[in-house]
Amino acid sequence: MDKTRLLLVEDDEVFARVISRALQQRGYEITHAQDQEQTLGLLGKADFDYAILDLNLGGETSLQLIPSLKQHYPALKILVLTGYASIATAVEAIKLGADNYLAKPADTDEILASLLGQSSSQPLPDSAAAKMEPMSVRRLEWEHIQKVLMENDGNISATARQLKMHRRTLQRKLQKRPVAE
Numbered sequence: 001m002d003k004t005r006l007l008l009v010e011d012d013e014v015f016a017r018v019i020s021r022a023l024q025q026r027g028y029e030i031t032h033a034q035d036q037e038q039t040l041g042l043l044g045k046a047d048f049d050y051a052i053l054d055l056n057l058g059g060e061t062s063l064q065l066i067p068s069l070k071q072h073y074p075a076l077k078i079l080v081l082t083g084y085a086s087i088a089t090a091v092e093a094i095k096l097g098a099d100n101y102l103a104k105p106a107d108t109d110e111i112l113a114s115l116l117g118q119s120s121s122q123p124l125p126d127s128a129a130a131k132m133e134p135m136s137v138r139r140l141e142w143e144h145i146q147k148v149l150m151e152n153d154g155n156i157s158a159t160a161r162q163l164k165m166h167r168r169t170l171q172r173k174l175q176k177r178p179v180a181e
Contacts, residue, residue: 008030061089
């Protein structure tokens with residue numbers, strides 16, 4: 001029986017090894033690419049059933065890979081995995097053809113559930129749902145920066161001009177992990 005083939009696009013070698021090993025133990029055949037160039041070089045050389053894309057590949061975004069992957073593999077299920085989650089990038093990923101979007105940290109079971117389109121979370125208890133609060137001002141700022149960055153196709157200088165912010169200040173803000181809700 002053929003194994004399910006999965007393309008993992010991840011620039012963090014340690015995380016790639018850990019997740020590859022865990023997925024192989026669950027019966028997946030893993031092909032790992034570290035960047036966009038390696039990924040594009042694999043197109044057409046092997047068939048893939050699933051793809052997991054790290055959003056941030058050494059300062060570049062993997063969102064640009066989604067249309068190429070979908071063109072070569074129309075039935076491919078794509079999960080965008082990121083430590084820098086934002087509503088703007090999630091919306092953009094889905095618009096480009098990703099099937100799901102998941103924020104790190106996530107374990108193998110959560111990643112597989114998202115990739116396969118299964119719900120891995122339990123419904124919130126009534127008390128937890130009642131405690132949900134609006135986003136903090138810092139989180140709203142992060143979301144707005146991500147939205148404007150996406151509108152400017154990832155161009156930092158254009159985004160800084162639009163936000164009336166110094167480019168280096170914007171770069172520092174983007175290097176930080178997003179603030180909690």
